[in-house]
Amino acid sequence: MLLERFFPDIYIRSVFEMPLAELKEKGIRALVFDIDNTIAPFDVAEPEESIVELFAMLRRQGFRLCILSNNTKERVHLFNRKLGVLAIHKSGKPGIKKLRRAMEIMGTTPESTALVGDQVFTDMWCGHRAGLTCIMTAPICNRDQLVTKVKRGAERQVMRIYFRKYGK
Numbered sequence: 001m002l003l004e005r006f007f008p009d010i011y012i013r014s015v016f017e018m019p020l021a022e023l024k025e026k027g028i029r030a031l032v033f034d035i036d037n038t039i040a041p042f043d044v045a046e047p048e049e050s051i052v053e054l055f056a057m058l059r060r061q062g063f064r065l066c067i068l069s070n071n072t073k074e075r076v077h078l079f080n081r082k083l084g085v086l087a088i089h090k091s092g093k094p095g096i097k098k099l100r101r102a103m104e105i106m107g108t109t110p111e112s113t114a115l116v117g118d119q120v121f122t123d124m125w126c127g128h129r130a131g132l133t134c135i136m137t138a139p140i141c142n143r144d145q146l147v148t149k150v151k152r153g154a155e156r157q158v159m160r161i162y163f164r165k166y167g168k
């Protein structure tokens with residue numbers, strides 16, 4: 001079905017619910033995170049302590065970590081100050097060039113990498129095009145950049161069909 005390209009492989013309500021054992025079993029060794037409304041509200045400059053701790057825990061568990069955002073250099077670099085992971089700004093999602101570059105730097109492949117994001121037309125589509133496992137979170141808050149806001153209506157339609165099909 002045409003819509004499948006936008007569907008997540010795994011749906012979670014927040015990044016704190018990632019099925020880490022399942023991911024490891026699948027051979028996932030690296031996680032690529034969207035920032036805005038995935039690990040922080042789009043208008044909050046720095047990560048909460050809980051996110052800093054989550055990243056530290058993931059690193060201890062052996063995951064390579066990356067943040068990949070369509071947002072600006074200033075936004076992404078300031079946000080990464082407390083995380084200190086591979087950080088890529090202006091990533092051009094759903095384009096996959098920067099995502100491929102990120103995997104190259106981390107030394108992982110589409111089979112061993114998962115992408116985590118909150119949007120079907122940017123994050124999920126990008127991840128699927130590059131052949132990654134795609135994990136979708138519910139958006140952290142309902143404030144959105146204008147450019148995102150216009151997509152949310154169509155996004156809800158896609159997710160309605162997804163939930164009807166996979167029943168969550």
Ligand SMILES: [Mg+2]
Pocket residue numbers: 034035036037038117118119
């Ligand atoms: Mg986002």
